[in-house]
Amino acid sequence: MASVATPSSSPSIGGCNVEKLYPRLDFGRRVVVLGIESTAHTFGVGVASSRPPYILASVKDTYRPTTGGIHPREAAAHHVRVAPRLLREALDAAGLGIEEIDAIAVALGPGLGPALRVGATIARGLASYYGKPLVPVNHALAHIEIGRLAACMEDPLVLYVSGGNTMVTAYARGRYRVFGETLDVALGNLLDTFARDAGLAPPYVVGGLHVVDRCAESADKPWPLPYSVKGMDVSFSGLLTAALRAWRSAGAAARPRICLGLREVGYGAAVEVAERGLAHTRKAEALLTGGVAASPVLQEKYAVMAGLHGARAGWPPPHYAGDNGAMIAWVGVLNYLAGVTVSPEEAVVRQRWRLDAVEAPWR
Ligand code: AMP
Ligand code: MG
Numbered sequence: 001m002a003s004v005a006t007p008s009s010s011p012s013i014g015g016c017n018v019e020k021l022y023p024r025l026d027f028g029r030r031v032v033v034l035g036i037e038s039t040a041h042t043f044g045v046g047v048a049s050s051r052p053p054y055i056l057a058s059v060k061d062t063y064r065p066t067t068g069g070i071h072p073r074e075a076a077a078h079h080v081r082v083a084p085r086l087l088r089e090a091l092d093a094a095g096l097g098i099e100e101i102d103a104i105a106v107a108l109g110p111g112l113g114p115a116l117r118v119g120a121t122i123a124r125g126l127a128s129y130y131g132k133p134l135v136p137v138n139h140a141l142a143h144i145e146i147g148r149l150a151a152c153m154e155d156p157l158v159l160y161v162s163g164g165n166t167m168v169t170a171y172a173r174g175r176y177r178v179f180g181e182t183l184d185v186a187l188g189n190l191l192d193t194f195a196r197d198a199g200l201a202p203p204y205v206v207g208g209l210h211v212v213d214r215c216a217e218s219a220d221k222p223w224p225l226p227y228s229v230k231g232m233d234v235s236f237s238g239l240l241t242a243a244l245r246a247w248r249s250a251g252a253a254a255r256p257r258i259c260l261g262l263r264e265v266g267y268g269a270a271v272e273v274a275e276r277g278l279a280h281t282r283k284a285e286a287l288l289t290g291g292v293a294a295s296p297v298l299q300e301k302y303a304v305m306a307g308l309h310g311a312r313a314g315w316p317p318p319h320y321a322g323d324n325g326a327m328i329a330w331v332g333v334l335n336y337l338a339g340v341t342v343s344p345e346e347a348v349v350r351q352r353w354r355l356d357a358v359e360a361p362w363r
Helices: 070-095 113-130 139-152 185-199 209-216 237-249 253-281 294-310 325-339
Strands: 002-005 032-037 042-049 055-064 103-109 134-138 157-161 166-172 176-182 285-289 313-314
Touching: 002 139, 032 070, 032 325, 042 070, 042 325, 055 070, 070 113, 070 285, 103 113, 103 325, 113 134, 134 139, 134 325, 139 157, 139 176, 139 285, 139 294, 139 313, 139 325, 166 253, 166 285, 176 253, 185 209, 185 237, 185 253, 209 253, 209 294, 237 253, 253 294, 285 294, 294 313
Parallel strands: 032 103, 103 134, 157 285, 285 313
Antiparallel strands: 002 055, 032 042, 042 055, 157 166, 166 176
């Protein structure tokens, strides 16, 4: 079982006025929250504060299967193995002892059951043993809020693209509303499954570039592949099948063109539904978040689209684009300041906890 540790030094973010981002919270109160992320392949621990610099530590370690996709039980075994070390590293990086932490936050969903239960069990244990409040956090909401903090955005239209999610969302009346989403495969999963089944060598992201983005670089024009946007939703399963079929039947010389076709159709469809969301809502800001937000190719397309609508585009740095503990700790701070806590007995994981079912009482 291979895993990759991320250096403890995560870039600092949050140089903006948080009172404008969260007008209903009182940041005069100093609270420090430890956050645990374990929804899928990454185990992450972050420490966040209600006072600058907001993010005090963020460490993570990602499980990478040697063959096939994420096996939930293997991911869980990985998380159990790395958790003690990462908890220690996060507290050391923040320069704090556990007694100086005000609350424990944990991502309770959505995600893979066995993986989620590792984080939930550790968080319940820490909260009970040390007598700390426990703060429930929705993983999708955390991707959005760390993006808002990093890009300093008050009220953006959001395109959230990761290994397990693809959605267009914006805040309205108490919660984030989902305008469009994938009907099947998520954008990151499209890229990773294509790379894996095409036999491209892992790791799939090297030097900040996905292997599909890299393979497309030498193509002169894209291979024609099916494009599927249905209303505000996208569908990538037909694209994946067609790209893999072309990969197997066309000669090796055509491969960069197939990567380019996959990337243009995949990114293009996601940006198209985001554009429609932006045109409808007329937001002045457009946030890109989730693991695939680290793609410089997607960033460029997204920024061009936003510019056409007079909106400012932004995204978090790569460490905070993908799954991380800091985003859980940050929403932990927001929820804790707003009085959202849960008893250890009630802190059960919710594999299908939808973003639009979560109250955002601090907005
Ligand atoms: P997350 O689930 O948010 O951690 O996102 C993981 C997904 O992001 C995986 O599908 C990765 O392949 C994808 N990803 C990570 N970095 C990049 C990148 N630089 N370009 C494109 N996709 C990426
Ligand atoms: Mg994620």
